[in-house]
Amino acid sequence: MNFFFPDHRALCLAENATHNLHNLLTLRGAEVRDARNWSRYLAEAIEMFGYDSDVAFASHHWPTWGTDNLIGYLTEQRDLYAYLHDQTLRQLNQGLVGSEIAEDFEMPPALDAAWHTHGYYGSVSHNVKAIYQRYLGWYDGNPAHLWQHPPEGAGARYVRAIGGIEAAVARAREFADEGDLRFAAELASHAVFADPGHAGAKAVLADALTRLGYGSECATWRNNYLVGASEVDGPPHPAEVSAAGMASALTITQVFDSVAIRINGPKAWDTTATIRWHFTDVDQSYRMELSNGVLIHYPTGRSDPADLVVTLTKSQLLGLLSGSGSDGIAMDGDATTISSIVALTDRPDPAFPIVTP
Template sequence: MGADFADRTDFDNAERGFVARLEPGQILGEGGRVVYDADAYTSATAGECPGTVNPSFWRQSQLTAIQGLFEVTDGIYQIRGIELSNMSIVEGDTGVIIIDPAVSAEVAKAGLELYRSQRGDRPVTGVIFTHSHVDHFGGVLGVVDADTDVPVIAPEGFLEHAVSENVYAGTAMMRRSVYHTGAALEVSPIGTLGVGLGPGTSLGTIGLIAPTLDITHTGQEETVDGIRIVFQITPNTEAPAEMNFLFPDKRALCMAENTTHTLHNLYTLRGAQVRDARAWSRYIAEAIDLFAADSDVLFASHHWPTWGTEAITTFLTQQRDLYGYLHDQTLRMINEGYVGSEIAEMIQVPPALDAAWNTHGYYGSVSHDVKAIYQRYIGWYDGNPAHLWQHPPQAAAERYVDVIGGVDATVAAAKKYADAGDLRFAAELGSHAVFADPDHQGARGLLADVFTKLGYGSECGTWRNNYLVGAAELLAPPKKTAWSPGGMAAALTITQLFDSIAIRINGPRAWDAKASIRWEFTDTGETYRMELSNGVLVHHLTDRKDPADLAITLTKPQLVALLGGSTDDITFDGDPTALQTLMSFVDSPSPNFSIVTP
């Protein structure tokens, strides 16, 4: 059946309440560097759909390119289209509450300035983080100072998950995000047009402020600057720590990122923990029960609002059923003996859901969401012993190419399948050829061409970006990106700071090394013992003062400074080489590792 291209409701809603555009649409950072260019997305999505873009994704990209300040309802505004995510602004008695201040400080600052140019210079009197993903907190230092005394509200567990996702695996995730967001591609009909969830991600300064007020339970009510807010905790939905909330006096419902105008990711291609489709569906059902009848407008941290109680209920019901259907049908087929790759080919969205635009896979996809559900319940192993101990990519490629008859023969076979329209198998063969002989220009060119065609045909924005970035990196060295996450360190706990060291210890080099350090923090009154033993750096809180090679007395801010190379006003007692020994085993991983080549 499919959705109706003649239906202009989404365009009407995306433009409703328009107040002012950001003019010009370029946001600049330090030294005049362009942090984000909204004008590029406006220009790139003008006119009729070209042959290099899936028509459904073209429509979605036109919607996400609409930018500016919009009134959601009396006293609630959104900045949309100048970042991957929305920044929402709620007017209180004396100032404004900021909901989800973008990815970077430069964008958040520009958005707040746009609002103030139309509504007056109101101070920020509160900040709300709806969940633990960087595009919903990273720009906080653009709206408040690091030492702000305004309440910073987040769901319980926010800080732990914000750190584990963006610091522990941060280097790998940053590299994969280049593919996920298409950050290194030009904004054009032959490049990136966004990710379906929104336009591109800004490349500015990322920061983090620890929450001062945790939302711990559904039904918790808080008043911020005279505004009543009723919260719903939704852990393990779109993020491990997330929440929806209702402004009852305004009949306005914020659904965070739990319901947007797309099928979302259960597994994000940039890399993250698999989400729980069952919990996601049930929390949407709970939101319908708690809030739908009391809401005249629903807004979220991406995309455009939905107005009207009946339309809100329909939208929430479609989203509820979408995640519930994928969850239940995947498990049904798992128990019939099918593996994830098979189920992903078999499942079809019910026609009534497919007829709604908001269920289409612009950011997630049925294919990789089904595989995510399979992974969550069954894991990576599909039960076939032939897949239990397979060769890694380069070793497998060399053997496949040998069986096929060499790289030239493999490239020829890949071209045959590509010419026949089987781009998926052509990509697999072409990848084997490249991994077997990375310098073979015919293999690289063929695979780049196949990736490009796959990208142009993708309805899913992240698929398009992954294919097109892969094609670009086969033809030229990877471009470096300019994210700056340094502003997050001050918000980390002591344990998280120590963890960030431990996960970078080069275990094999440190097998035979021994070192022990006692850390005494004068500001928290805590003592930690740290030991390097058998290539692992262990640390724990202790009340004991057992002998150690080195005792270090400092504050938590001094620990942050020490990790940056400063020893000012820190007391060292014992063998100073103990710290030098430990730090000598710390790797500095490159964020530019290869992906489409060995």
């Protein structure tokens, strides 16, 4: 969403045009953004507001002053995302997979010469792969990649094929010494997943990731490499995060979704439960069913029988789920139904390892 302030002849591009290449797919995980529409909305912003603006600014970056300057800037940003999109699809239709397209992807000289198109935050490499992913998904069509072993299984087999853990570590060091840090990291990663306690494997992996990090123009790549290197020597240290401030902004459906994705399906396979929730503050009812290991919930106008009928407000629901108790909440039926469902949930693990098993 872009904002135009006509009284000030000022155009706010939010995060849609900043002084770097943005992320089409964040490394932290998200849905892939549409590069084609991104470009089209920038073209629309130029058409609707650019010629009536004296300044363009974004949420995190410095402004661009002067009508001609900001139109030139936005034009290059527009062309940046369109070029990534169209050239990825062109090569996709020639049979190249995402990694192949990304490996030799060249930007037009005029765009490459503009500092604000460079990958300080996003990168050409992972944005090209994101565009491929948006259209074709993770499978590249090669059946050898259809059912690969997970990291520990693959690591053990690679190490065995190379001739054992010592040989695998030695080969990884050779590639690192030759400057092929990418393959050194890949090979050392297999060694670590095959033998997590092997000091030599961990040392080679940490060194390769550190050197890759300091050599990265892209800040998000640098951060990922360096955090990975630090994890090799010990478990990650999660930041304390509280969702309390966000919970009140969630819809009732989203609140129930947050419970549903924590249900341990195998533990819940043989358990059934039904709850009808009635929210007096919004005069809405929801039916919840635990069935086949999944927690189903939906708005309802019916009064079908249920194990438990709960009458409350949304704020009381948030308090109930956070452990504040059930004061003021009316329950008709088996009150243990809620605790039975909660007992089948898992707690998220904020400190799970990534570069080690």
